[in-house]
Amino acid sequence: MGQAPDPDAFDVERAEVRPGVSIAFVRAGAGGYPLLLVHGWPETKRIWWRNIAPLTDAGFEVIAPDLRGFGDSGLAPDGFYDLAAHARDMHALMRDVLGHERCAAAGGDIGGGVIQDLGLRFDGFLERQVLFNSILPLLGEAYEAAGIPIAPTRELRMAADYFIRQGREADALAAELDSPERRRRYVGEFYGHRFWASPGSFSREAVEFMTEPFADAERLRAGWGNYESGLGTRPLSEAPRFFEHSAVPTLVLYGPDDHVMWREFPRMCEVAFSELVGPFVVPRAGHFLQWERAHLLNKAIEYFLRDLQG
Numbered sequence: 001m002g003q004a005p006d007p008d009a010f011d012v013e014r015a016e017v018r019p020g021v022s023i024a025f026v027r028a029g030a031g032g033y034p035l036l037l038v039h040g041w042p043e044t045k046r047i048w049w050r051n052i053a054p055l056t057d058a059g060f061e062v063i064a065p066d067l068r069g070f071g072d073s074g075l076a077p078d079g080f081y082d083l084a085a086h087a088r089d090m091h092a093l094m095r096d097v098l099g100h101e102r103c104a105a106a107g108g109d110i111g112g113g114v115i116q117d118l119g120l121r122f123d124g125f126l127e128r129q130v131l132f133n134s135i136l137p138l139l140g141e142a143y144e145a146a147g148i149p150i151a152p153t154r155e156l157r158m159a160a161d162y163f164i165r166q167g168r169e170a171d172a173l174a175a176e177l178d179s180p181e182r183r184r185r186y187v188g189e190f191y192g193h194r195f196w197a198s199p200g201s202f203s204r205e206a207v208e209f210m211t212e213p214f215a216d217a218e219r220l221r222a223g224w225g226n227y228e229s230g231l232g233t234r235p236l237s238e239a240p241r242f243f244e245h246s247a248v249p250t251l252v253l254y255g256p257d258d259h260v261m262w263r264e265f266p267r268m269c270e271v272a273f274s275e276l277v278g279p280f281v282v283p284r285a286g287h288f289l290q291w292e293r294a295h296l297l298n299k300a301i302e303y304f305l306r307d308l309q310g
Contacts (some may be wrong), residue, residue, distance in 0.1 A: 084121070
């Protein structure tokens with residue numbers, strides 16, 4: 001039996017970043033170079049618990065928020081859960097609330113998509129980005145021109161059943177998960193037998209820690225709004241910046257033990273990002289690289305951003 005992570009390890013702050021939008025976040029190391037850590041699904045800011053202190057010790061001001069509808073943040077008053085809405089929330093948090101005119105950011109999954117939108121939507125605000133096992137821009141013709149197959153494999157189609165249900169059958173799925181225990185069990189599957197993570201990466205105590213915020217029915221349902229937005233069953237706040245290449249200097253890592261990520265992810269990144277370092281394949285890591293190989297990611301971020309700290 002492992003030791004349960006401490007949910008109170010860091011102080012949680014809250015701010016109304018835009019009218020009616022309440023964002024909860026951890027901030028540590030005020031005065032250092034600002035580094036935004038953005039979670040995905042099925043995550044909250046807790047997925048960064050192994051990164052916050054080491055990156056603070058490395059001289060960064062670390063900001064790890066819960067996206068709207070997740071964890072300790074409020075539900076979206078406008079009903080929008082899409083990349084543009086999240087990116088505007090993060091920009092408002094970093095610039096208007098915390099006073100940063102520039103920053104770097106790191107994230108995977110949906111969080112990586114938020115970061116990419118942030119960098120393109122607010123030119124010059126995001127100086128560098130670190131991405132891993134993230135959703136990527138929809139550049140079908142460019143990928144095809146590079147010889148990258150874009151048809152999903154049978155394995156990927158089987159692993160993506162959750163995507164279809166959460167994006168197209170969210171209400172029915174929510175009705176099935178009609179108790180805190182069932183909701184947590186559902187989310188816990190993604191840390192276990194669905195093989196998003198490298199086997200053995202999450203102890204029972206760690207899974208309980210990660211799933212606790214999803215016991216709340218409204219927040220679990222809100223998180224699926226990101227999938228509904230992606231599949232067109234929920235309106236968008238505005239068009240995402242997700243159909244173009246990015247010139248933001250980008251470090252890419254890839255955890256290959258991830259059964260829900262495109263196997264061509266490294267090659268796709270070579271097309272999507274013109275100022276690219278990597279991609280680097282990280283053994284013994286899957287979808288949750290920031291937890292699975294925390295020390296490696298922390299050091300990669302530290303060295304990639306070191307010259308910005310002056």
